[in-house]
Amino acid sequence: MLVGASLATHCNQRRWGMLFVLAASLGLLSILGTGFAIGHQGWIWLGLQSGRFGLPVGQAAMGWGGMCVSISLLMLLAVGCTRLGAFRGDIFTACAVFACSGLLLMFVGLPVFRALAEAFLDDGGTLSIGAAAARIFSTRIWSLSCMASGGCGVAWNTLFLAIASATGTTVLGTLLAMLTERSGSASHRYTKPVVNLLATLPLITPPFVVGMGLILLFGRAGLVNELLESLFGLEPTRWLYGAQGTVIERSTHINLGYEDVYQQSWRSDAVPCSIGRLGAGVYTI
Numbered sequence: 001m002l003v004g005a006s007l008a009t010h011c012n013q014r015r016w017g018m019l020f021v022l023a024a025s026l027g028l029l030s031i032l033g034t035g036f037a038i039g040h041q042g043w044i045w046l047g048l049q050s051g052r053f054g055l056p057v058g059q060a061a062m063g064w065g066g067m068c069v070s071i072s073l074l075m076l077l078a079v080g081c082t083r084l085g086a087f088r089g090d091i092f093t094a095c096a097v098f099a100c101s102g103l104l105l106m107f108v109g110l111p112v113f114r115a116l117a118e119a120f121l122d123d124g125g126t127l128s129i130g131a132a133a134a135r136i137f138s139t140r141i142w143s144l145s146c147m148a149s150g151g152c153g154v155a156w157n158t159l160f161l162a163i164a165s166a167t168g169t170t171v172l173g174t175l176l177a178m179l180t181e182r183s184g185s186a187s188h189r190y191t192k193p194v195v196n197l198l199a200t201l202p203l204i205t206p207p208f209v210v211g212m213g214l215i216l217l218f219g220r221a222g223l224v225n226e227l228l229e230s231l232f233g234l235e236p237t238r239w240l241y242g243a244q245g246t247v248i249e250r251s252t253h254i255n256l257g258y259e260d261v262y263q264q265s266w267r268s269d270a271v272p273c274s275i276g277r278l279g280a281g282v283y284t285i
Contacts, residue, residue, distance in 0.1 A: 014084060017079075018080070021077060074098050074102055139153065164251075176195055207250075
């Protein structure tokens with residue numbers, strides 16, 4: 001009887017879980033479908049507004065009511081998944097994962113998808129493969145004019161920036177890790193807490209804060225440039241505003257976070273021993 005009751009309860013939970021999942025999915029799809037199908041001026045799908053099914057008026061934004069209903073349906077979907085055995089039956093974990101996923105999709109996935117979808121539309125708003133090909137293979141993206149004269153495209157500039165930033169991050173992060181873990185100087189016990197404190201700043205500091213700090217220090221009217229002008233008569237320039245300034249900002253901001261990772265590696269003897277087995281010495285790399 002106990003086994004039969006437990007099986008009945010288990011089957012009942014799975015039945016309710018399936019019901020929750022189906023109801024929540026249907027509700028979310030209906031809200032998203034009506035929200036993205038009808039805009040302020042009518043239909044926005046496949047030119048329906050200009051056809052025989054055109055709407056005389058559109059619809060306004062859903063507002064707080066639509067947001068509350070959407071959140072409730074999302075949480076109901078999470079509860080239904082736990083009833084089906086997902087997340088080991090932990091409702092809090094399931095709701096947290098679904099909430100974070102919903103926020104990422106809404107604030108990251110949706111804008112990126114809209115930007116990519118608009119690449120396949122021409123100036124009139126109709127689907128055009130030719131317009132998409134012209135935008136994707138544009139010289140503004142893939143040009144290599146910087147090899148001769150001029151500037152490279154956005155894709156190559158991004159690649160060069162990523163390589164330069166990764167190189168600077170690796171070098172600076174490794175040096176800071178060796179300074180804190182392998183330094184034998186007398187000031188080691190004072191420098192290590194400072195570097196460890198700086199290593200946690202990228203976790204709580206937005207990138208623009210580092211960029212603003214560099215501008216206030218090395219910008220045209222920065223403190224360092226004004227000091228050099230007053231002491232040595234050097235005229236301030238705008239050297240920081242460009243690719244070199246972006247590389248410095250990215251390397252400075254990211255390497256502090258990577259320093260903590262490198263620090264864990266250099267804290268043990270595994271890395272030096274591996275380097276020694278590969279033939280490295282005091283003056284040999």
